[in-house]
């Protein structure tokens with residue numbers, strides 16, 4: 001029987017533990033604060049930001065939302081980040097990507113104070129993660145690790161194959177899984193758009209992570225018997241629904257289900273974990289900036 005990995009349930013457990021950590025902070029007079037900055041008219045980005053704000057409210061994090069017109073001068077965004085860096089009530093800053101073309105994304109990533117960089121994308125935090133001394137793990141890769149842990153899926157010695165080499169998913173996850181650590185110690189292969197004989201590599205995986213942004217492109221013939229399949233993909237495809245689209249993963253669930261030992265669904269797999277791990281990083285950030293010891297799940 002294929003085990004279906006329930007990201008909603010694992011994320012709910014993490015949120016519950018975080019509520020206790022937030023109570024500890026509150027007892028020391030600290031309310032964790034997360035600033036979200038939106039400079040985009042993209043409906044998907046708007047939805048992501050409002051979900052993050054709702055998540056904050058549910059667990060007792062102060063949500064501060066800043067919206068900047070997508071055609072405003074880039075300076076407005078840079079100044080907003082400076083102000084948030086200086087604001088002691090803000091412990092975490094998240095600038096929703098993608099940004100308009102006239103904004104220098106690299107400058108934005110570098111200008112968020114590294115101790116408030118709850119996305120974990122500042123070069124200082126990327127470097128620390130690679131060196132095995134992480135401060136904030138990027139939310140999606142961290143969420144994948146937590147899912148594996150929750151289902152006792154051993155990473156030590158496992159062949160982990162990641163399809164996708166982006167800076168937000170593939171690369172940080174590869175680095176995390178190869179760390180000398182209980183939730184690492186895997187033998188990691190990273191595949192990408194120029195990889196040859198992709199199916200041969202994915203079939204050898206004990207843990208296969210799909211993060212290519214290609215709807216249902218991992219089929220049953222690409223998965224080894226009993227493998228754990230983690231589907232990071234979220235793709236909008238046209239469909240005869242009220243909204244005119246539906247969300248599908250990078251994995252062709254129906255054809256993979258028969259072969260896989262365990263599988264994450266879309267929705268309800270990695271997505272809720274990404275959201276929970278943002279709250280985790282915000283609570284961690286609040287603890288670090290106020291010298292309050294908080295236990296984290």
Ligand code: NAD
Nearest residue numbers: 140164165166169192193211212213232233234270271274
């Ligand atoms: P990206 O577009 O930045 O990177 C995609 C990667 O896939 C690239 O490195 C590319 O080399 C590789 N790739 C593309 N086509 C390929 C092919 N045919 N064969 C092998 N490799 C191929 O994407 P991203 O930001 O890493 O996101 C990947 C997917 O994950 C998207 O669907 C995105 O929406 C989703 N996502 C989900 C969450 C979540 O919380 N579940 C979070 C972030 C991203």
